[in-house]
Amino acid sequence: MKIASDTRLARVLDDIPGALEYVVGLNPHDFSRLRNPLLRKYMAPRITLGRVAAIVGLPEERLLHDLAALSAGTVEVAAGTTAPREKPQSPASPPAWLTDVDEASLHAVNVLAIDEAAGDPLPPINAALKRLTPGGVLVIRHRWEPQPLYDVWTKMGLEWFARPAPADTWEIFVHRPSGVAVPENQVASTVDLRHLPPAERAPRLIAMFEQLGPGESLTALAEPSSWLDAVHEALSQAPGDAFAWHETEGPDRVDVRITKAGV
DSSP states (O other): OEEOTTOBHHHHHHHSTTHHHHHHHHOHHHHGGGGSHHHHHHHGGGOBHHHHHHHHTOOHHHHHHHHHHHTTTSOEEOTTOOSOOOOOOOOSSOOHHHHTSOGGGOEEEEOHHHHHTTOOOHHHHHHHHHTOOTTOEEEEEESSOOHHHHHHHHHHTOEEEEEEETTTEEEEEEEOOTTSOOOSSOOOSEEEOTTSOHHHHHHHHHHHHTTOOTTOEEEEEEOSOTHHHHHHHHHHHSSSOOEEEEEEEOSSOEEEEEEEOOO
């Protein structure tokens, strides 16, 4: 196998013994999550080795050769890929599009509860970005700085600014410039929660509900369980939009349709 800057981390972790502990040791704060098999399944396919090097401040050439050395000869560095490559990063200071925005009025997606449940924050983040209109700004509240998403956002034409927030969290502001069109594909109206770990189901459903517009609905496919009652209670007590909740029970599944009140 040959590795290069654009090789996905998942491939390296699967094929090189010791690669996991090597990568975690480079930045335990960000990469210790990879020891969790579920989080590794979410994270590793989305991160390139070039982005790993950027996160830890290590030259790509050093990272690639270190990983190749761990493989005992089964992996080599591809020719022509060892030149340093700069990866998109957050600006050091707030850009003009943020300084003119009233932050209190921004639409937000909060994935901290998903982070705490060792879940995948990407679905609600993507749903919020699909709703971000040209000229609009979104704020993401996250446990970590999502550097791997910077590569994706660059291709989408988006701009961003990330800053540390209290309690070891981050605020990431994402801006869709006026000339960048909104994707044609709509936010998914159905979310299947049955394959998720129990701890992730409630925060995922709540985060997806928060991305609905007035009058829009979300259908959740779930196993019958009392956690749905807890979600209903949490939505009822949270400030914000009213909603309608309808359950359809089957022999081994319950479909929950949640509709956000219209204007």
